Amino acid sequence: MSHEIKKSGRILRAPENFVDDKLAEEITTHGLNAERRGFLRKSFLAASAAMASGTALAQAAASSFDGDPNILNLPEHSTTLGKPVRTNPYGLPSKFESNLVRRESPGLTRVPQASVAFTPLQSLFGIITPSGLHFERHHQGWYDIDPSKHRFMINGMVKKPKVYTMDDLMRMPSVSRIHFLECGANTAMEWGNVAVPSVQYSHGMLSCSEFTGVPLSILLDECGFDKKNAKVVLAEGGDGSGMTRTIPIDRALDDVIVAWGMNGEMLRPENGYPLRLVAPGLQGVSWVKWLRRIEVGDKPYATKDEAVHYMDAMPDGTFRQYTSIQECKSVITTPSSGQVLLEKGFYNITGVAWSGRGKIKRVDVSVDGGRNWRTARLETPVLSKCLTRFNIDWVWDGSPVILQSRAIDETGYVQPKINELRAVRGSKSIYHNNAIQSWKVAESGEVSNVQVY
Amino acid sequence: MSHEIKKSGRILRAPENFVDDKLAEEITTHGLNAERRGFLRKSFLAASAAMASGTALAQAAASSFDGDPNILNLPEHSTTLGKPVRTNPYGLPSKFESNLVRRESPGLTRVPQASVAFTPLQSLFGIITPSGLHFERHHQGWYDIDPSKHRFMINGMVKKPKVYTMDDLMRMPSVSRIHFLECGANTAMEWGNVAVPSVQYSHGMLSCSEFTGVPLSILLDECGFDKKNAKVVLAEGGDGSGMTRTIPIDRALDDVIVAWGMNGEMLRPENGYPLRLVAPGLQGVSWVKWLRRIEVGDKPYATKDEAVHYMDAMPDGTFRQYTSIQECKSVITTPSSGQVLLEKGFYNITGVAWSGRGKIKRVDVSVDGGRNWRTARLETPVLSKCLTRFNIDWVWDGSPVILQSRAIDETGYVQPKINELRAVRGSKSIYHNNAIQSWKVAESGEVSNVQVY
Numbered sequence: 044m045s046h047e048i049k050k051s052g053r054i055l056r057a058p059e060n061f062v063d064d065k066l067a068e069e070i071t072t073h074g075l076n077a078e079r080r081g082f083l084r085k086s087f088l089a090a091s092a093a094m095a096s097g098t099a100l101a102q103a104a105a106s107s108f109d110g111d112p113n114i115l116n117l118p119e120h121s122t123t124l125g126k127p128v129r130t131n132p133y134g135l136p137s138k139f140e141s142n143l144v145r146r147e148s149p150g151l152t153r154v155p156q157a158s159v160a161f162t163p164l165q166s167l168f169g170i171i172t173p174s175g176l177h178f179e180r181h182h183q184g185w186y187d188i189d190p191s192k193h194r195f196m197i198n199g200m201v202k203k204p205k206v207y208t209m210d211d212l213m214r215m216p217s218v219s220r221i222h223f224l225e226c227g228a229n230t231a232m233e234w235g236n237v238a239v240p241s242v243q244y245s246h247g248m249l250s251c252s253e254f255t256g257v258p259l260s261i262l263l264d265e266c267g268f269d270k271k272n273a274k275v276v277l278a279e280g281g282d283g284s285g286m287t288r289t290i291p292i293d294r295a296l297d298d299v300i301v302a303w304g305m306n307g308e309m310l311r312p313e314n315g316y317p318l319r320l321v322a323p324g325l326q327g328v329s330w331v332k333w334l335r336r337i338e339v340g341d342k343p344y345a346t347k348d349e350a351v352h353y354m355d356a357m358p359d360g361t362f363r364q365y366t367s368i369q370e371c372k373s374v375i376t377t378p379s380s381g382q383v384l385l386e387k388g389f390y391n392i393t394g395v396a397w398s399g400r401g402k403i404k405r406v407d408v409s410v411d412g413g414r415n416w417r418t419a420r421l422e423t424p425v426l427s428k429c430l431t432r433f434n435i436d437w438v439w440d441g442s443p444v445i446l447q448s449r450a451i452d453e454t455g456y457v458q459p460k461i462n463e464l465r466a467v468r469g470s471k472s473i474y475h476n477n478a479i480q481s482w483k484v485a486e487s488g489e490v491s492n493v494q495v496y
Numbered sequence: 497m498s499h500e501i502k503k504s505g506r507i508l509r510a511p512e513n514f515v516d517d518k519l520a521e522e523i524t525t526h527g528l529n530a531e532r533r534g535f536l537r538k539s540f541l542a543a544s545a546a547m548a549s550g551t552a553l554a555q556a557a558a559s560s561f562d563g564d565p566n567i568l569n570l571p572e573h574s575t576t577l578g579k580p581v582r583t584n585p586y587g588l589p590s591k592f593e594s595n596l597v598r599r600e601s602p603g604l605t606r607v608p609q610a611s612v613a614f615t616p617l618q619s620l621f622g623i624i625t626p627s628g629l630h631f632e633r634h635h636q637g638w639y640d641i642d643p644s645k646h647r648f649m650i651n652g653m654v655k656k657p658k659v660y661t662m663d664d665l666m667r668m669p670s671v672s673r674i675h676f677l678e679c680g681a682n683t684a685m686e687w688g689n690v691a692v693p694s695v696q697y698s699h700g701m702l703s704c705s706e707f708t709g710v711p712l713s714i715l716l717d718e719c720g721f722d723k724k725n726a727k728v729v730l731a732e733g734g735d736g737s738g739m740t741r742t743i744p745i746d747r748a749l750d751d752v753i754v755a756w757g758m759n760g761e762m763l764r765p766e767n768g769y770p771l772r773l774v775a776p777g778l779q780g781v782s783w784v785k786w787l788r789r790i791e792v793g794d795k796p797y798a799t800k801d802e803a804v805h806y807m808d809a810m811p812d813g814t815f816r817q818y819t820s821i822q823e824c825k826s827v828i829t830t831p832s833s834g835q836v837l838l839e840k841g842f843y844n845i846t847g848v849a850w851s852g853r854g855k856i857k858r859v860d861v862s863v864d865g866g867r868n869w870r871t872a873r874l875e876t877p878v879l880s881k882c883l884t885r886f887n888i889d890w891v892w893d894g895s896p897v898i899l900q901s902r903a904i905d906e907t908g909y910v911q912p913k914i915n916e917l918r919a920v921r922g923s924k925s926i927y928h929n930n931a932i933q934s935w936k937v938a939e940s941g942e943v944s945n946v947q948v949y
Contacts, residue, residue: 121734125637127608132597134628137640137769144585155580168708168757169672175587184578187590219622219875219885255621281574304621316590391669422672424877432672
């Protein structure tokens with residue numbers, strides 16, 4: 044047994060010329076077993092004054108070994124006193140993860156206040172997006188608004204228009220739900236056959252968080268909205284862009300939340316602190332940030348961001364408006380473009396799937412460009428209008444392959460191929476590209492973004 | 497309608513002496529309706545060169561008003577260009593939330609490397625704990641270990657002992673699951689009738705995250721563990737304290753994960769980066785951080801942290817060992833000790849419930865010290881060995897009251913009163929206090945920590 048341990052690694056490795064084979068096996072096999080530790084400590088008491096268990100063992104062993112002493116040296120973190128609790132009262136990622144940040148696509152917009160910073164999907168796990176990596180899409184920059192001064196108004200076709208403070212809202216009945224949030228322009232470049240270099244840039248206007256707030260339906264009831272004639276609400280942000288979006292009343296009364304909480308704490312300033320609309324299943328622009336007003340109306344408002352932007356350019360030259368539901372979609376996040384497989388063998392293919400119409404029912408994965416499909420494992424919980432993480436085993440034989448994922452939601456809708464989508468939608472659009480994504484793995488192991496028809 | 501708007505708040509408020517009542521109503525009622533905005537812009541074109549919608553409106557309105565100009569002035573964030581995207585490549589909380597941090601109880605331990613920093617439960621929402629606020633409990637400080645140098649070994653009663661790199665592990669089949677993590681000594685002070693000042697200190701060694709990693713069962717299978725004779729595994733940390741814990745083999749093969757991911761990203765250094773054990777339902781000390789080794793054995797190892805610490809002192813002078821499952825428990829987080837209710841009226845009572853034995857089935861709330869109970873709403877999803885958020889409506893009439901919550905898990909176990917728990921366990925214990933917590937609301941609205949028998 045000790046031979047195999049010796050072959051396979053570095054920690055507590057027992058070299059062949061160890062002075063005492065029996066002891067070497069004791070150490071490697073039984074490690075810090077308390078009974079045997081007593082024995083070892085007696086035998087080697089002189090070897091070390093430090094009696095911290097692991098340390099003592101290693102030093103004891105090292106002192107009996109006349110080869111390279113580093114072989115048995117434990118790393119510094121196993122032999123020293125670490126940093127105190129609360130070194131960071133609000134914790135931060137490891138210094139070794141400093142490359143894992145939101146990234147901006149240079150030149151994508153004219154000013155960085157009306158730009159995008161993408162979520163690094165290629166390095167994330169599960170379904171929760173860390174709030175520090177939640178994508179940003181602003182129309183006139185972001186703000187850190189004093190919550191004690193923030194006000195939220197409901198007016199329009201209501202009996203009693205009201206203005207709420209944050210304190211007012213946070214005393215009300217609240218709900219907490221996990222939902223994805225995707226910009227309507229996510230994966231926009233793929234319409235035009237521009238293969239952006241990584242899944243961070245191709246799909247990174249996508250995040251998923253647990254949101255907490257008061258259901259909009261409760262607030263609308265409290266204000267006595269006109270149940271007979273109300274058809275829509277208008278959500279208005281407090282930012283300089285005056286972001287405004289029309290939302291159908293049925294949707295507003297269903298699962299829309301006036302939210303202050305994101306992943307357990309208050310919203311981050313870039314994500315609308317102290318108040319944003321959570322409109323599950325709808326494109327991100329409808330999740331109005333720095334929310335200051337909801338107006339109840341009887342027809343769509345045709346505001347700038349729905350009359351000029353966020354429309355689907357169709358092949359016949361017309362524009363589709365108010366297509367704000369994010370259809371069923373998925374993407375493989377590892378392996379993905381920009382990553383390199385270092386060798387043949389086993390890999391876990393993983394990715395996320397989501398649908399603005401409900402739960403994900405199934406995700407299929409192909410490693411041959413869509414000819415054959417296998418069904419992936421879905422991680423629990425599978426929630427409505429929420430990212431679903433999928434995983435599937437794969438053994439790479441070293442030949443070039445095309446990796447694809449295809450999601451199916453509970454309505455039976457199947458994520459389309461890019462040519463199927465183009466047949467209906469043309470290629471002039473910017474918005475609502477939910478096509479199957481293809482990653483090519485070359486013989487070298489390099490993964491790149493390709494379009495497969 | 498305009499009168500009510502005037503009364504109720506500040507935003508877009510239309511004063512009574514507004515030059516044009518009709519226009520005032522237009523602005524307050526219809527706000528940024530695009531059609532009407534066109535009209536307004538024409539009427540007030542001279543008033544403002546900035547045509548950003550909200551800004552233009554407010555400035556236009558303000559210019560026609562001869563009272564206090566501040567009444568109609570929009571806040572700076574509605575009239576200026578904000579900060580660019582990626583001001584923080586890794587985002588941070590608002591400056592107004594700087595008080596929401598982990599806190600250490602001074603004098604709790606002799607050195608801050610072997611201390612606790614508590615999670616501020618009183619200000620959190622939902623079930624996900626932001627990783628920056630995850631509680632800390634170290635035995636010899638924390639480390640930021642280079643993952644490329646970290647190794648993980650499996651040995652003991654296995655056919656093929658193996659050492660894994662992080663790359664090796666992260667290629668393997670992975671799972672993502674949301675679980676709570678509670679220190680066995682959480683709520684320890686309440687055994688001795690010491691009413692600590694807030695739920696952060698009384699219950700804040702509790703967090704809940706989505707963890708991602710490879711099931712330990714897969715690794716044990718790969719190493720060919722001795723299915724006939726194996727009874728336990730020993731988990732060993734790479735820290736200077738040589739943290740080691742025995743875990744029954746059935747549990748290890750069930751839902752234990754060798755994890756690198758927490759809330760979507762790599763573990764934080766304080767929480768075991770790059771690798772920790774996730775042992776759902778077990779006390780925190782078994783979730784060994786900076787995990788470097790699993791040894792398979794045939795009897796409990798009786799290591800320092802199970803033979804000397806983390807034992808339950810019983811009334812008869814004996815000690816219970818290996819009682820590592822965290823029993824069903826709950827606590828109201830708002831209102832809670834240290835908070836103040838500013839006035840009578842409606843409040844949302846909210847808190848969390850959890851059980852190391854499965855799902856939460858029901859949470860009851862009493863506002864009269866346990867005489868009457870009402871069943872709270874559970875937020876979805878309700879997951880096994882996971883925090884469950886509960887909410888319940890409450891109208892405070894201004895009289896003194898005692899608030900309590902009582903959780904019941906899917907096994908039928910009911911969270912005990914403190915006197916029921918003391919009848920069995922005495923009061924010498926430090927560990928495993930899962931009693932019902934009582935908060936007293938005084939006539940002044942001040943909430944304090946009390947014990948109710």
